[in-house]
Amino acid sequence: MAAAAAAASSLLHVPAARRASAAAARSPLSQPPAPTPLFIRLRARRPHRLPLRLRSTSPTAASDLTAFPPPSPTGIFASDPHPPIDVDAATEAELRENGFRSTRRTKLVCTVGPATSSPDQLEALAVGGMNVARLNMCHGDREWHRDAIRAVRRLNDEKGFAVAVMMDTEGSEIHMGDLGGASSVKAEDGEVWTFSVRSFELPLPERTINVNYDGFAEDVRVGDELLVDGGMARFEVIEKIGPDVKCRCTDPGLLLPRANLTFWRDGSIVRERNAMLPTISSKDWLDIDFGIAEGVDFIAVSFVKSAEVIKHLKSYIAARGRGSDLAVIAKIESIDSLKNLEEIIRASDGAMVARGDMGAQVPLEQVPSIQQKIVQLCRQLNKPVIVASQLLESMIEYPTPTRAEVADVSEAVRQRADALMLSGESAMGRYPDKALSVLRSVSLRIEKWWREEKRHEALELQSVSSSFSDKISEEICNSAAKMANGLGVDAVFVFTKTGHMASLLSRCRPDCPVFAFTTSTSVRRRLNLQWGLIPFRLSFSDDMESNLNRTFSLLKARGMIQSGDLVIALSDMLQSIQVMNVP
């Protein structure tokens, strides 16, 4: 089946002798690179590009939400424990499927939950284009998460995927308990419910909800409004009896386990002592230790209020030796995070527009403009950004999205967010694979439309570099992206040890994909979150000519490029832009 082919494909091995002779025969350059610090070599210029030679799908197939087939990785060679080049099996299949100029640029994050935690279900998501698997520490215990993380790792090791793992902290906002095991309970209009900080024996007394925050009964007042999940159900506080708060249901709705609770007074959200709760709770610190030990790639911090907490977490991670390969993502979902937005994003390695809780804290009609602002700011500051929550909410239950949901996904793609995220759709929905395939096909279609119409908004990018050498890298990337668009090249190749040059290129959102070659598997997984990057693991030297020749022959052997393709090549090691036809 597809999985076996994927494994074979990702482990393709070109014998060393053949590699060497192929490289020698095709070597476009026998001179060592010029020693000047900055130069541009225009190697060959093709006057006009023909449409791509890899098999490409018809536009109608790509726009058909349900008919678009999952990529079927096609591999050939037997396994090798140390393959010379690694690329994610699903990414490679998508490159073949769409042709590489039209391959998907927007990355996809899937929350793994009960509907998707088995090895087969995870594999189906990976084949379907999941770039990052998210684990929400609000739910499930550590054993459960450990099994899920290890299953993703096994999938990567055995089947040639490069799915990154993101751990999302619970945070210390107020939420309900887990309803004594019930999957949901219905609150009807006028019913009186008890919200209590007491712990109860199971089964829970009728119409009783446990609340996780000890100060709850003291903080709320009679007359306050209590919103479950930002308004999925609504109550009015009518009486306080010690630790118990009696509330009358004013908007009936379904209560889900661990649903978020906010309380409102005179039309504003109440920030009392609950505002003093730490962003990272003691349980979160234990989860973070667990995530570090399990080797997760990203930690997403819920309800960030200030840059300090991000800096603190980053130094904690660095002290544990994971500073360079564990990225911290700030979830922007509270009023406090909006007040300190730029500072928070500067301190983080990326951000998430967490629209679920954000929509419970700011008026809903403000969420779209806040989303656009965060997406643009992240691009300015060169940080990857994820748009999250309710993108395809109806697909938790139905096999096809609403037209409004498709428009919402399109808007996030049009804004050129790095990544889109599924939550309940993939964690506990009935159609996780279909939801993922909708994200994939809508991304492809909208990206293509915007390229064809040349409608991308020109975003004037300000300098983000502090040192002079970083500034040179940044200018090189800006120029390379501009040249790539002007010359209509097929791809930009970047050889990058830390991934930084690759992200500077991604930031420019060029018309062609960026093939990012890096020596480390963890950098490769992290680049999976960034717009337009196709990360490869490859060991390379400081000699660009030999790197290029070797890369060309490996990719040609794999059928991923052809003689005559026009590429621009850059590297961390050499401050140059080379434009060349693949020999």
Ligand SMILES: Nc1ncnc2c1ncn2[C@@H]1O[C@H](COP(=O)(O)OP(=O)(O)O)[C@@H](O)[C@H]1O
């Ligand atoms: N690890 C898990 N174990 C059990 N259920 C989960 C898990 N992860 C997610 N879910 C379910 O999927 C729903 C949607 O996920 P998500 O949006 O991440 O959480 P939340 O609803 O708490 O914001 C959750 O409400 C929960 O019902």
Ligand SMILES: C=C(OP(=O)(O)O)C(=O)O
């Ligand atoms: C992504 C979000 O966070 P969580 O699902 O953890 O509440 C959100 O609130 O949109």
Ligand SMILES: [K+]
């Ligand atoms: K969370």
Ligand SMILES: [Mg+2]
């Ligand atoms: Mg949230």
